[in-house]
Amino acid sequence: MARGAGWCSNQGVDSTDEGSGGPFGRAVDGEGAPVGRRVLLGTLALGAAGLAAAPYLQRGMERGLGAVAGKDPTGLTGLLPNGGGFRYYSVVSSVPEKGPEDYRLTVDGLVERPADYSLAELRALPQTRLVRDVQCVTGWRVPGTPFTGVRLSRLLDAAGVRSEATAVRFTCFDGAYSESLTLEQARRADVLVALELRDEPLGHDHGGPARLYVAPMYFYKSAKWLSGITLTRGVRRGYWEERGYDVDAWVGRSNGRDDAPTVA
Amino acid sequence: MPPPSPEPHAAHGAHVSHGAHVPYDARGPHGELPRDVRRFTPGERAVHWATAVLMGVCVATAACLYLPQFAQLVGRRALLVTVHEWSGLLLPVPFLCGLASRAFRADLRLLNRFGPHDRAWLASALARGRQRAREAGKFNAGQKVWAAWIAGAVLVMTGTGLLMWSTGPAPLVWRTAATFVHDWLALAVGVVLVGHVWLAANDPESRRGMRTGRVARAWARREHPLWRPPSEDFDPDAEENGGQSGGRDGQDAEASARPHH
Known part of the structure; x- marks a missing residue:
């Protein structure tokens, strides 16, 4: 089968098949261009391109989403990556609540x-x-x-x-x-x-x-x-x-990150 | 994951050791075709369900790490991170194991190759055409695109995940970039996964195919008219597994009269 053949082409399609009876009578399962491979490789290439373009894309996203999040009554933008706002992290399953009486x-x-x-x-x-x-x-x-x-x-x-x-x-x-x-x-x-x-x-x-x-x-x-x-x-x-995280965790100067410092 | 059901032909494995193998020997006493055809071998289904379980664990732990509502409910961040990392890293493994199966490799080939009917199928699907001109082989064009895309996406997720994993002095502009790609692609994978499950939920016979390995002949003719199901007790994997019952041909009905040895 010709690897380079256009995937819409009938070239190289074997006609020994008894026929599907449909309008594509000469089509045979498993023949044609390797579009699956192209989609897979294309996805990989897009991933790599995203990696390379991330610093620029991220800045744009943060600006765009930041502006939208301020006016978003549903809060859904907060669930998007770089959507802004705090995220809740806890290292245990549940944390007791303490208040003025018992803290x-x-x-x-x-x-x-x-x-x-x-x-x-x-x-x-x-x-x-x-x-x-x-x-x-x-x-x-x-x-x-x-x-x-x-x-x-x-x-x-x-x-x-x-x-x-x-x-x-x-x-x-x-x-x-x-x-x-x-x-x-x-x-x-x-x-x-x-x-x-x-x-x-x-x-x-x-x-x-x-x-x-x-x-x-x-x-x-x-x-x-x-x-x-x-x-x-x-x-x-x-x-x-x-x-694995740094003990001296200065923003922008540790953990291999280059964020803008939070304190001048 | 349901336990794989035994090979359908295993019960009458003794009579297949004859030199020549006649196709359709599972015909009934009056020569009628069996109602069901085999769609997936146990090995293929094991690949699917192992991948599904790992993907499910990945998605569930990701939700608990990422969505504040779940994070507050579950906590246990260090454990979730470990489970997420390992389930993600193992995600390609069922596929790699599947490569040992001839049936699986044959299906990969079917998934890879796009014929003219696939182009028409996609055009019809994109146009939301109701003209039912959706010709398909064993896999329709949508399934082919899905398989190729999710395979690529899993590899990108694994790659970016590994970059994020290292807290060492890796080139760490990369780590921020990897986080960015990982986050957004995760969102896309989530949407597409919902689509996959939704379509499966709406097609019981398709689900039965992946659950039991068998589908109704009528369904196969309707949904996959170009597909030539293997003759009833041909086991593509048995040939490779060797043994007394091995050596049978018959991937194509034409070829299955070829004597073995």
Whole structure:
């Protein structure tokens, strides 16, 4: 069979077939041009082309979808890739809900004065409001998102960090997640124990009632459902860091990504 | 996945070891043709259903990783990621195993080749023509396009998935690009899969073909008039599997009178 024959051509079609009785009497099953192979190879080529064009396409999609998503009452655009908005990630099957009555945040480890804060006590401390982009290591970005809460450095100072401590470990009441920062990173003014998102109390799905917010880093550093702050001698890798992600997760300078930094 | 039913001819495998094999020896006592014809061997059906299960796992885990509603319901992100990665990586394996089957390879050839009737079929389908001029061999043109496209799409998904998997210092502009292609192609695959299942849901006889391997002769004549079903107890795979019952010819009715050995 001629490989190059046009697939609509009857050339090379064997006529020994007893005939279909239809208008294509000479057609034989299994003869003709290898269009299936062409479709397959074409799909592969399109995939490769998409890979090459992705940076340009993605920018266009984000702009286009971002504009549409703002006016989309159905929220369906949020389900599309690069459709904008937060995505919910949890590493456990279910997370207990905690509120003003039962939420506790402990500060312990290498400190002079271990502490234990209720939600009301955290809210009574001076609040800091930061408006930065949120960048997830999986690619989604939420622009200009206000977080409000207590500076982590304030809690550290109140507890009195001992000289041998060089790092901070964070644990969560989901029972599995953990994170860590060096002491220097933890003392940055743009690292908060966040209590509000977009000027509303932090909801459960967003890690409420209190989460870590590390503005300059990929969002997995901003541990949800924060319950423990422990001063340690060295950095202990967190949940995703045990699974291959960078400990020093600066946006645009880690995890092999080149996103625009979230903090100037 | 239903367990593959036994080979239809296995029960009377003893009488096929004669030198020459006469086609249509499954005719009834009065020479009538059996009501059913065989469409898929157990091996082919195993390839289909193993692929379907892996694809189902891929889609389900993808939904739980990607759609906020399911993500909130299920959580367990690390486990889902692992299951998704491995089911995706294994997705081409049933196909590769299927290449050991002669029947499967023969069907791949039928799927690959487009005759003039296929072009007419596609034109009719695209025009939503009701003129019923839809000639088809064992597979119609829609099934051929579907098979070729989903094969290509699975390979692209596997490739981009592997690029996304590496968190190491891979050329990681690539990883972002791979994520982009993977996400959008996943959406397309999802839509097309729904179409596949929808069409199957509307054609019970077609489903029976993939479930039991057999379809009604009348259905085959109507839906696939150009298809020449194999004679009743020809087993294309038995030849390769060797053994006493092997060596039978008969892919084409004309050829099956050829003596063996």
